[in-house]
Amino acid sequence: MGANRPFREEPKLRVESLAVARGGRVIFEGLGFVAEAGALVELRGANGSGKTSLLRALAGFLKPLTGRVVFENIHEPALALHYVGHQNGLKPTASVRAHLAYWAGLLGGAVTGEDVSMTVGLAGLADLPARVLSQGQARRLAIARLLLAPRPIWLLDEPASALDAKGRTVLANVIEAHCAQGGLVLAAVHEPLGPSPTQVLSIGGAS
Amino acid sequence: MFSTFANPARFMAFSAWAAPLCAVAALALFAIGLPWGLFSSPADYQQGETVRIMYVHVPAAWWSLAIYAFMGGASFVGLVWRHALADVAARAAAPIGAAFAGLCLITGSLWGAPTWGTWWEWDGRLTSMLVLFVIYLGYLALWGAIEDEEKAARLAAVLCLAGLVNLPIVHYSVEWWSTLHQASSVLRSGGSSIHPEMLGPLMTMAGAYAFLFGALLLTNMRAAIYRRRVEAVRLRSPI
Amino acid sequence: MSALAATFRRDFALMLAGGGVLAPLGYFVGAAMLVPLAMGPERTLLAAAGPPLVWIAAALAVLATLERLFQADLEDGSLDQMLLSSAPLELIVLAKGAALWCAVGLPIAVAGAPVAIALQAPPALIPAIVASLGLGMAAFIGAGLVGAAVTAGVKRGGVLIALIVLPFFAPPIIFGAAVAQGDYVGSALLVLGGCALAAAALGPIAAAAALRLQAE
Numbered sequence: 001m002g003a004n005r006p007f008r009e010e011p012k013l014r015v016e017s018l019a020v021a022r023g024g025r026v027i028f029e030g031l032g033f034v035a036e037a038g039a040l041v042e043l044r045g046a047n048g049s050g051k052t053s054l055l056r057a058l059a060g061f062l063k064p065l066t067g068r069v070v071f072e073n074i075h076e077p078a079l080a081l082h083y084v085g086h087q088n089g090l091k092p093t094a095s096v097r098a099h100l101a102y103w104a105g106l107l108g109g110a111v112t113g114e115d116v117s118m119t120v121g122l123a124g125l126a127d128l129p130a131r132v133l134s135q136g137q138a139r140r141l142a143i144a145r146l147l148l149a150p151r152p153i154w155l156l157d158e159p160a161s162a163l164d165a166k167g168r169t170v171l172a173n174v175i176e177a178h179c180a181q182g183g184l185v186l187a188a189v190h191e192p193l194g195p196s197p198t199q200v201l202s203i204g205g206a207s
Numbered sequence: 208m209f210s211t212f213a214n215p216a217r218f219m220a221f222s223a224w225a226a227p228l229c230a231v232a233a234l235a236l237f238a239i240g241l242p243w244g245l246f247s248s249p250a251d252y253q254q255g256e257t258v259r260i261m262y263v264h265v266p267a268a269w270w271s272l273a274i275y276a277f278m279g280g281a282s283f284v285g286l287v288w289r290h291a292l293a294d295v296a297a298r299a300a301a302p303i304g305a306a307f308a309g310l311c312l313i314t315g316s317l318w319g320a321p322t323w324g325t326w327w328e329w330d331g332r333l334t335s336m337l338v339l340f341v342i343y344l345g346y347l348a349l350w351g352a353i354e355d356e357e358k359a360a361r362l363a364a365v366l367c368l369a370g371l372v373n374l375p376i377v378h379y380s381v382e383w384w385s386t387l388h389q390a391s392s393v394l395r396s397g398g399s400s401i402h403p404e405m406l407g408p409l410m411t412m413a414g415a416y417a418f419l420f421g422a423l424l425l426t427n428m429r430a431a432i433y434r435r436r437v438e439a440v441r442l443r444s445p446i
Numbered sequence: 447m448s449a450l451a452a453t454f455r456r457d458f459a460l461m462l463a464g465g466g467v468l469a470p471l472g473y474f475v476g477a478a479m480l481v482p483l484a485m486g487p488e489r490t491l492l493a494a495a496g497p498p499l500v501w502i503a504a505a506l507a508v509l510a511t512l513e514r515l516f517q518a519d520l521e522d523g524s525l526d527q528m529l530l531s532s533a534p535l536e537l538i539v540l541a542k543g544a545a546l547w548c549a550v551g552l553p554i555a556v557a558g559a560p561v562a563i564a565l566q567a568p569p570a571l572i573p574a575i576v577a578s579l580g581l582g583m584a585a586f587i588g589a590g591l592v593g594a595a596v597t598a599g600v601k602r603g604g605v606l607i608a609l610i611v612l613p614f615f616a617p618p619i620i621f622g623a624a625v626a627q628g629d630y631v632g633s634a635l636l637v638l639g640g641c642a643l644a645a646a647a648l649g650p651i652a653a654a655a656a657l658r659l660q661a662e
Contacts, residue, residue, distance in 0.1 A: 023355050024435075025442065061529060061661045063289075078532045087523025091456075093463040098456065105452020106531045106538075145527075286655075338613050345610040352600045361659045362596045366610060369592050369652045373614050376644075380617040380637075387629060 009073040010037040011080070011152040011184050013058070018067035020053045026065065027053050028203055035186065037073075037152075038179050040195055043188040045203035051188035052086070054203065055155045058186065059083045074152065079108060082154045086161075088142035092131035096122055096141060099130065100148060109148035120144045120170055135162035143171060146178070154178060156187040168194060215432055218292055222425040229421035236415030244408035251402070257321050261405070264314035266413040267307045268336060270420055272374075274304030275339065278346075279371040282364035292428075294360035297367060298350060299427035303420055305343035311336050331385030338377050342370045356435075449533035450541040457545035470507040470550045471557055477503035478561045489566055496565035497575070498623035503561070504554055504579060505615050508586045509608045511550050515542070515591070516598040516657060525661050535657060539595075539650040543587050551583030562626065571628055574635065578625040581638040582618040588645020589614030595656035617641055 012034070019029035027050035035041050043051045056062040058069055059081055074080045090099060100116060103109060117123050120140040130138065139162045146154055154175075160168050172194030175185050179195070187193060244262030251258035278297045285293035315333045316326050327333075349366055353359035461467060481499045482492060519525040528538050558579040559572050567575060593611035597603040618641045624634040 024357060024439070056662075059526070059530070061526065063662065076532075081530055083526055083530055085523050085526055087521070087526075089523035089527050091460055091518075091522065091524070093460060094456065098459065102452050102456040103527065105455075106449045106527060106533075108449070108532045338616055341609070342613045345606075345613065348606055348609055349596060352597070352603060352606050358599070358659060358662065362656055365652055365656045365659070366592070366596050369648075370613065372648060373589075373617075376617050376641075377613065380620045384620045384624075387624065 009075060009152070010182060011074055012036055012072040013153060013184060013186075014070040014072060015058070016068050016070070018054070018057065018069065019065040020050060020057050020062060021065045022053055029066070031067070031203070033199070033201055035184055035199060037182045037184055039184055039198040040175060040179050040193075041184075041186045041199045041201055042193065042197040043186060043201050043203060044190075045188075049203045051203055052157055055083070055085075055157050055186065055188055059155050071153070079149070079151055080153050082107075082146050082149075082151045083157075084142050084146065084155070084159055085157045088138045089145075090130040090133075090138055090141060093129055095127050095129050096133070097126040099141060100126075100144060103145050104148050107145070107149040107151070116144045116147045119147055119174070121166065136164050136167050139163055140167055140170065143174065146174065152183050154183065154185045154187075156185065158188055158190065160189070160191070160193060215292060219429065219432065222429055226422055226425035226429065229418045229425065233415050233418035233422055236411055236418060240408050240411035240415050244405075244412060248408050249402060249404050254322060257318055258405075260314050260318045262408055262412045264311055264318060265409060266416040267311040267314065268332070269413060270416045271304050271307035271311055271336070271339060271343075274300050274307065274420060275342070275367075275371065275374065278304065278367050282367040285360060286364045286368075291360075294357075294364070295428050295431045296424070297364060298360065299424055299431055300420075301343060301347050301350070303423050303427070305340065305347060307416070307420075308336055308340040308343055312340060329385070331382050334385065335378050335381045338381070339374065342374070346370070449531045450537055453528075453538050453541040454545045457542050458549055461545065461549035466511070467549050467553060470511050471553050473510055474503050474507035474554050474557060475561060477506050478565065481565060493566035493568075497562050497567035497571075497626040500558055500562050500565060500567075500575065500579070500626055501582065501619050501622045504558065504582065505586060505612075505619065507554055508550065508583065508590055509611065510604075511546065512590045512594040512607050512611070513597075513604045515546065515594040516653075516660070517594075517603070520598045520657075520660055525657060529658070529661055535654040536650045539591060539653045539657065540646065543591050543646070543650060546590075547584055547587050551587055552580065555579035555583055567626060568628065571626070571631070574625050574631050578622050578635055578638055581635065581642045582622040584642035585618040585638065585645040586611075586615060588642070588647075588649030591649040591653040592656065595653035595660070598657065598660050614645075 014034045016032050017029075018031040020027050031054070033041075043054065045051050053062060057064050060069075061083075071077065071080055094102070096117065114123075114126075117126060120143055122137065122140055122144065125133070125137065130141070133141065139159075143159065159171055163171060175187070175193060176195045178185060179198075240262065245259050248259070248262075250256050278300050281293045281297035281300070284290050285297060312333065315330075315336070319328045319330075319333075320326050346363055346367060350359050350363050353362060478500060481496055481503075485491060485495065516525070519528065528535060531538060555576050559576050562572060562575045563569065589611055590607075592614070593607045596610065597607050600606060618638060621634040621637045621641065625631050625638070
C-alpha cells in the first residue's frame with residue numbers, strides 16, 4: 001500500500017441541499033453535509049429511505065432534483081470515485097483473474113490482481129469462473145475492485161452484505177487502511193462496519 | 208415562446224381556450240377544403256377524378272413528417288432542459304403523427320388501385336412513408352414498454368432524435384432504390400407539376416390538418432397532465 | 447491496458463465463452479436455408495432473386511444478438527463501473543460494438559460467401575458480397591447499439607428491439623442488396639462504407655446517452 005498518505009490533495013466532499021426523486025417521488029430533500037479526508041461516514045436509514053439513491057447521486061449516476069455535490073481538492077474528477085453497489089458487477093463465465101484484469105483496465109488500475117486477491121482472501125481462486133463463487137466470495141471480488149485502482153472516494157452500498165465474519169474483518173481492515181491514507185469512505189449500512197465512524201448520517205424515511 | 212408555456216399551470220390556462228379554437232378552425236377549414244377539393248376543383252387530365260384523393264393524402268404525408276420533426280424538437284428540449292412539458296408534447300404528438308402516416312398509406316394504396324392497377328405499389332414515396340410509420344410504431348412501443356414514465360420519456364427522446372437523423376438517409380436511399388428498380392415513373396401524387404387551381408384546396412386542407420393536429424395535440428397533452436395530477440393526488444392520499 | 451482494450455477483450459471473450467458466436471452464425475445459415483425452401487430450388491429463379499436475401503438472413507442474425515448486449519450490464523452492475531471509467535462511455539460502447547462486430551459480424555460476413563454461392567450468386571461477385579456484408583454488419587451493429595441501449599431495462603424486449611432497429615436497417619439493406627445483385631457494386635460499397643462510418647460514429651453517442659439514463 002506504499003506511501004502513508006497517497007491522497008495528498010486531502011479530498012473533501014460537500015453536499016448542499018440535495019434533493020433526489022425516483023419515479024416522480026421526492027425521496028429526500030434538503031440534505032447537506034461535509035465529509036473531510038480520512039473520514040468514514042456511515043449512512044443509516046430504514047429500507048426505502050434513500051441511502052442507495054444518495055450514493056448513486058454522489059456517484060453522478062442519478063441527476064439530483066436540486067442541490068449540488070462538490071468534490072474539493074480532486075485533480076482528476078474521472079478518477080475520483082469507486083462505487084460498490086448491491087450488484088457486484090460480475091459475469092458468470094469470466095474468471096476471477098479476468099474480472100480483475102478488466103477492472104484494472106477499465107478503472108485505470110496500477111496494482112496487480114494477485115496482491116489484491118490475496119488481500120481480500122481470494123488467493124487460489126483466480127482461475128475459477130465467477131458463477132461458482134459463493135455470494136460472500138463474489139462480494140469479496142467486488143471489494144477487490146476498490147484496491148485495484150487508487151481512488152480517493154469510496155461509495156459503498158451495504159458492503160458487508162453476504163460477508164462472513166472473516167470477510168467483515170477484511171472489509172474493516174481495507175476501509176481503515178483507506179481512511180488512514182487520507183481517503184474518504186461513505187457507506188450505507190444497517191449494522192456498524194467495525195471501524196468507528198467519524199460521522200453517522202441518518203436519512204429520514206419518506207414515509 | 209416555449210419558456211412561456213413550460214409552466215404547466217400557464218399551459219393549462221392557454222390550452223383551455225387554444226384547443227377548442229384549433230378544433231373550430233380545423234372544422235371550418237375542412238368544411239371549405241373538402242367540398243372544394245372533392246367537387247369544385249378540376250379533375251386531372253391524366254388521372255381523372257382519382258386525383259381528388261390527393262387532398263387527403265398529400266397533407267397527411269406533409270404533416271406526418273412535420274409532426275415527427277416537431278417530436279424531434281420536443282425531444283431535444285426534453286433531453287437537454289429536462290422540461291416535463293416537452294416530454295408530454297412529444298408523447299402526445301406521436302399517435303397523431305402515426306395516424307396521419309397511416310392515413311397517408313391507406314389513401315396512397317386506394318389511389319394506387321385505379322392508377323397503377325394494384326393495391327400496393329413499392330413507390331419511393333410510399334415506401335419512405337411506410338418506414339416513417341414503422342418508426343412511429345417503434346417509438347410508441349418503446350414508451351409503452353418502459354414503466355417509469357420519466358425514463359420512458361428520456362429514452363424515447365433519444366430514439367426519436369436517432370430516427371430524425373435516420374429519416375433523410377432512408378429517404379435518399381429509398382429514392383435511389385426506386386430509380387434503380389424503375390418503379391412507375393409517369394404518375395406521381397403531388398409533385399411540382401400540380402395545376403394552380405388545385406393549389407387552393409390543397410393548401411386549405413393542409414391548414415385544416417394543421418389545426419386538427421393542434422387541437423388533438425393540446426387535448427392529448429391536457430389529458431396526460433390531468434392523469435399525472437390524479438396519480439400524484441392518489442399517491443399522497445391512498446384510498 | 448487501456449479501458450477500451452480491456453472492454454474489447456472482455457466482451458469478445460464473453461461472447462466466445464457462451465458459445466455466443468455459433469448461435470447467430472447458425473441462425474444466419476438457417477434463415478438463408480429457408481429461402482430456396484420458400485422460392486423453390488429452380489436455379490434461374492434463385493439466381494435472379496436469391497442473393498439479396500442474404501441480407502435478410504444477416505439482419506435477422508444481428509437482431510438476435512442485441513437483446514442482452516446492455517441488459518446484462520444494467521442488471522449485474524457492470525454498467526455502473528463503465529460509467530466510472532476514466533474513458534468516456536461513448537468510447538466504451540464503441541469498444542463493445544467493435545467486439546460484437548468481430549465476434550458476430552465478421553463471421554457472418556465470411557459465412558456469407560458459401561451462403562451466397564448456395565443462393566446462386568455469380569462467383570465473381572462473392573468477394574464484393576463478403577466485403578459489403580462486413581460493412582453492412584458494422585452499420586447494423588451501430589444502429590443496434592441504440593436499440594439495445596434504449597430497451598436495456600425492458601424484460602423480453604427482443605421484439606421491441608427489432609421493431610425499433612429495423613427502420614435503421616433500411617439504407618444498408620438497399621445498398622447491400624444492390625451489391626448482391628451486381629448493380630453499381632463500386633458505388634454501393636462506398637455508400638455502405640459511409641453507412642458503417644456514420645453508424646459507428648453516431649450509434650455509440652446515442653447509445654451512451656441512453657445508457658446514462660438507464661443507470662439513473
